[in-house]
Amino acid sequence: MSASREELAQKELNAWDAFLGVVTTVPEDRRVTEGVVPGWSVKDLVWHCAEWARFAGDHLEQMKDGTFVDPFAGVDDAHWDAVSQSMVDEARTMTWEEILAGAEVRRTRVRAVWDSLSTIDDPAAHWFGEETFDHYDQHAEEIRAFLAKH
Numbered sequence: 513m514s515a516s517r518e519e520l521a522q523k524e525l526n527a528w529d530a531f532l533g534v535v536t537t538v539p540e541d542r543r544v545t546e547g548v549v550p551g552w553s554v555k556d557l558v559w560h561c562a563e564w565a566r567f568a569g570d571h572l573e574q575m576k577d578g579t580f581v582d583p584f585a586g587v588d589d590a591h592w593d594a595v596s597q598s599m600v601d602e603a604r605t606m607t608w609e610e611i612l613a614g615a616e617v618r619r620t621r622v623r624a625v626w627d628s629l630s631t632i633d634d635p636a637a638h639w640f641g642e643e644t645f646d647h648y649d650q651h652a653e654e655i656r657a658f659l660a661k662h
Contacts, residue, residue, distance in 0.1 A: 515637065516632070520637060520645075530652060531561065535652075543608065545662075549654055552600055555603055555611055556599075558611050559602065559603035559606065559614070560651070562611070564643045565643060566622065572640060575639070619644075626640050
């Protein structure tokens with residue numbers, strides 16, 4: 513991995529700020545409108561990103577403790593689609609303020625775990641990046657496309 517711990521942490525921060533920057537351009541009354549991705553709203557996607565950051569923190573902690581087992585190994589996409597849908601179902605029971613506050617808690621935790629790793633290897637960097645900044649960037653682009661259509 514060529515990027516340092518600090519560079520990747522900064523990339524996460526920048527991507528989150530950019531993601532929220534796009535999110536806040538969506539009028540409040542449209543943040544619950546489905547269709548950003550099929551069946552999901554902006555609010556759903558913010559919680560989805562937060563929960564995947566939590567998931568990354570859990571697995572980075574396992575890497576730190578030496579107990580990591582790849583949760584994706586041998587598990588089909590339908591399982592992960594159901595996991596993501598359960599995240600969205602949870603988001604729909606929450607207020608916008610709860611979504612944002614919960615997202616900050618999850619981001620703070622994954623960043624703390626990231627900072628606590630004694631070494632940064634490619635698998636850890638991959639987990640951190642894919643489930644944080646890569647994910648934020650992907651969904652920011654989908655929100656931009658949603659805004660352009662509506």
